[in-house]
Amino acid sequence: MKKKHIKTVVKGTLRKPQLKKGCGECEVSCQSACKTSCTVGNQACSLNK
Amino acid sequence: MQPQQITDLKSRVHLLQASGLSIVFDVNSGSLYTVDEIAWQLLLRYLDCGDWEQAKEAMGRVDQEEVEQAYNELQELISEGLLFSSGEAWPEFVPGKELGIKALCLNIAHSCNLACSYCFVPEDIRCEQQIMPRETIKKALDFLLENTPYEYLTVDFFGGEPLLNFDGIKFAVDYALKQGKEKKWKFTVSTNTLLLGEEQLSFFKEHNFSFVLSCDGRPKVHDQYRLTAGGQGSSAVVTRRIKEFLERGAADEYFVRGTFTRHNLDFTNDVLYLASLGAKSISMEPVVAPEQMPYALREDDIPELQMEYYRLARALCELERKGCGVDFYHYKLDLTGGPCVAKRLTGCGAGYHYLAVTPGGELYPCHQLVGNREYLLGDVEQGITAAELQEKFREAHIFRKEECSSCWARFLCGGGCHAQAITQGGSLERPSPLACAVMQARLNGALYYMALKENTI
Numbered sequence: 001m002k003k004k005h006i007k008t009v010v011k012g013t014l015r016k017p018q019l020k021k022g023c024g025e026c027e028v029s030c031q032s033a034c035k036t037s038c039t040v041g042n043q044a045c046s047l048n049k
Numbered sequence: 050m051q052p053q054q055i056t057d058l059k060s061r062v063h064l065l066q067a068s069g070l071s072i073v074f075d076v077n078s079g080s081l082y083t084v085d086e087i088a089w090q091l092l093l094r095y096l097d098c099g100d101w102e103q104a105k106e107a108m109g110r111v112d113q114e115e116v117e118q119a120y121n122e123l124q125e126l127i128s129e130g131l132l133f134s135s136g137e138a139w140p141e142f143v144p145g146k147e148l149g150i151k152a153l154c155l156n157i158a159h160s161c162n163l164a165c166s167y168c169f170v171p172e173d174i175r176c177e178q179q180i181m182p183r184e185t186i187k188k189a190l191d192f193l194l195e196n197t198p199y200e201y202l203t204v205d206f207f208g209g210e211p212l213l214n215f216d217g218i219k220f221a222v223d224y225a226l227k228q229g230k231e232k233k234w235k236f237t238v239s240t241n242t243l244l245l246g247e248e249q250l251s252f253f254k255e256h257n258f259s260f261v262l263s264c265d266g267r268p269k270v271h272d273q274y275r276l277t278a279g280g281q282g283s284s285a286v287v288t289r290r291i292k293e294f295l296e297r298g299a300a301d302e303y304f305v306r307g308t309f310t311r312h313n314l315d316f317t318n319d320v321l322y323l324a325s326l327g328a329k330s331i332s333m334e335p336v337v338a339p340e341q342m343p344y345a346l347r348e349d350d351i352p353e354l355q356m357e358y359y360r361l362a363r364a365l366c367e368l369e370r371k372g373c374g375v376d377f378y379h380y381k382l383d384l385t386g387g388p389c390v391a392k393r394l395t396g397c398g399a400g401y402h403y404l405a406v407t408p409g410g411e412l413y414p415c416h417q418l419v420g421n422r423e424y425l426l427g428d429v430e431q432g433i434t435a436a437e438l439q440e441k442f443r444e445a446h447i448f449r450k451e452e453c454s455s456c457w458a459r460f461l462c463g464g465g466c467h468a469q470a471i472t473q474g475g476s477l478e479r480p481s482p483l484a485c486a487v488m489q490a491r492l493n494g495a496l497y498y499m500a501l502k503e504n505t506i
Contacts, residue, residue, distance in 0.1 A: 005088040005119040009072075009503040010384040011131060012079025014393075014460060022391025025201050027235075028152040028403040030466070035207070035239055035261065035306070036169070036417065037334045040396055041461030041492070042381045043388045046201060 023047065050099030056455070059096055061133045063457035064089075067359045067497045070504065074496055076457050077134040079384040080126075083500050087111060088119040147391070148398060148443075150196050152203040153189060154405040154416045155221065157181045158214040163241050163283055167274045167310065167344055169337040170209070171420045179408035180214045186221045188429035189406045194229050196432070203235040207405075207416055212244035215252075222256050237261065239306075241275070242290035243283065250299050260303035262291055266319020266333075273312065274344070288326065295327040304378055306332040310344035314353050317361040324368060324375045332378035335487050337417065337469070351486045358494025366501050380495045382461060393447075396463030400426065400442025414442055417468035424471070442467065445477045452480055458492050 025046040030036075050058075063074040071089040073082040084092070090111070094104035101120065108116045126132035159170075159179040168175065193202060204225065206218050218238070225234055238253065239261040253260070264287050265271040272282025291305060305328040309316040316333050323331050338345035346354070361377065368374050387393075397403060400414035407419055410429040418424045427434040447453035447464040456462075465480045465488055473481030 003122045003125075005085045005115075006073075006122045006126070007083045007503070009081040009083060009500050010079065012075060012081065012384045013386075014077065014079035014384070014390065022147060022389050022395075024148045024151065024402065025199055026388055026392055028203060028398050030397045030399070030403070030415065035334075036308075036337050037379075037466060037488075039379055039461065039488070039492075040388055040393050040463035041495075042379060042383065043392065044383065045386060045388050045392075 055096070055099045058099055058133060060455040060457070061135070062092075062096075063496075064092065064096075065493050065496065067493070068363070068501075070497065070500050072496055072500045073132070074457065075126075075132050075134055076460065077136045078131050079460065080131045080134075081384060081496060081499060082126075082132075083504060085119075087115050088123060091116060091119050091123065148395065148402045149198040150193060150402065150404060151199040151201065152205070152398075152403040153193050154205045154207050154403065155181065155186070155189060155211075156208060156405060156407050156416065156419060157186075157206045157211045157217045157221070158209040159408050160213045161209040161241075162213060162243055162277075163210065163275060164278045164280075165275045167308065167336050167338060167342070169417060174420045175209070177408075181217050181406075181408040183217065183220050185406070185408065185410040185429060186217055187224055188410060190221065190225050190228060192412075192429050192432060194232070200231075201233045201235065202229065203237065205237040205239060207239050210241055210244070211238055212240055212249060215244070215249060219252060235259065239263070241283070242287050242294070245290050245294060250294070250297070254299060258300060260294075260300050261332075262294065262303060262305045263307070264288070264291055264305055264323060265307040265309070266313070266316065266322045270313045270316075270319055271307075274308070274310070291323075291326055291328065302330075304330045304332045306334065308334050308336050310336040310338075311346050311350050312344055314350060314357055317357060317364050320361060320375075320377065321364060321368075324373070328375065330376045330378070340473070340483075346483065346487060348483055348486065351490060354487065355490040355493060358490050359497055362494050362498035362501055365498060366505060369502070370505075377498075379491050380498045382492075382495045382499065384499075390460070393460040393463055395446050396465065397467065399467045400439055414439075415468055417466070418471070421471075441477055445470075450478050450480060452485065456485070456489075458485075458489050461492050461495075462488050 061076050065072050071084050073084055094107045105116055159174055159177050237259040241263045268284040271284040275283050305323050307319055320331050320333055405413045405416040405419050412426045413419045433439055447459045453459050453464050465484055469484040470480045
């Protein structure tokens with residue numbers, strides 16, 4: 001149904017790990033740019049590369 | 050509805066308004082919406098009472114047909130699991146237990162050729178003037194190779210100023226590639242740029258290094274803190290180095306990284322300055338400082354900081370509209386294909402997924418805790434000798450932290466910086482309230498940026 005009152009910006013798919021407990025191959029959050037102020041929401045999943 | 054149920058409802062969504070946009074973020078699914086005034090008011094009333102019929106009645110004189118339509122649209126999202134969605138029963142396992150070591154921050158030189166007045170490295174360490182010897186480099190990389198279960202390994206060369214030990218960097222890369230032939234290595238270097246010359250850039254290019262280039266932005270801002278030992282500003286040289294770096298396309302992956310303090314809460318201007326130099330990937334980070342320092346961020350800076358993060362979002366959209374967009378590191382949220390929930394629960398992995406190594410071979414949970422001997426984990430000779438301490442880091446995931454478990458930002462933030470929790474919050478399990486407020490302001494900015502892009506560009 002097309003919505004009049006709501007606009008979807010992102011249909012989120014916050015996922016369960018593809019492997020049962022996370023594969024751990026992803027980049028370490030603090031390493032690549034900030035070095036002082038970690039965020040995880042902007043990190044890439046190595047399985048998607 | 051019981052108060053506890055209403056609290057639970059509130060923990061599932063995050064609502065914010067900025068510059069005419071009403072934004073709704075569904076915490077557990079990661080869905081993001083903009084809504085009109087009727088849907089916004091209906092949501093607010095529902096969160097007050099937890100009952101849709103009461104919420105609709107409380108809309109008063111608003112056109113009933115419109116209210117019903119907004120209600121139906123909200124219900125559709127709820128039934129699809131995209132609004133007020135429930136979380137998983139994650140506290141059943143400790144995700145950090147499954148993770149091994151995969152990244153080292155090699156403090157290849159504790160010496161530095163700048164004397165930045167806001168540097169977070171303790172003075173006694175800065176005065177050591179230590180360079181990591183080859184034997185320590187070998188042992189550190191052996192430790193990584195012997196203990197890692199992973200294929201992809203990363204090593205960041207950090208300092209001090211790592212280029213003061215360029216020979217050590219070359220040796221480390223050569224040793225890693227020879228000893229870990231079967232591994233896929235990623236090397237990064239965090240540098241103040243002063244020693245980035247032809248030889249260094251060629252070597253780094255050959256080995257596909259990623260860079261963190263330190264520059265705080267406008268010359269007057271940069272020169273306030275990033276000083277030579279003689280007290281001179283370094284902006285002129287750094288600006289030249291960064292321009293050279295960008296013009297020659299020295300790396301596929303880099304961030305020009307600035308620090309902001311309470312003295313430049315208008316840091317959007319610094320991001321724009323860095324963009325004007327040609328930087329396409331920019332990061333601007335809050336200063337790490339004891340609260341008594343005059344440049345340290347304070348709680349009463351948060352409202353202004355929030356407005357600045359919104360202003361930054363508008364500035365970035367404007368650059369994109371003009372066709373000269375840049376990536377701001379913290380605004381690149383990926384709500385559809387980002388890290389898995391296990392990663393979102395564990396955050397940075399300091400202490401077990403990531404370790405810092407000092408020139409003397411000591412192992413610390415991360416570079417920010419170097420020198421804090423209470424958090425010394427071991428050394429490259431003996432490996433981890435403080436196993437109980439390491440266990441504490443493994444267990445410090447968001448559902449073990451009271452403040453995090455109901456926070457709307459939990460899956461975007463990952464529990465925040467352990468080092469800040471320790472130094473400002475008082476313990477590993479208690480995030481610093483100020484750091485949380487800064488993080489939330491920045492994430493609000495990121496959500497606003499995404500919503501703004503969708504609505505304007």
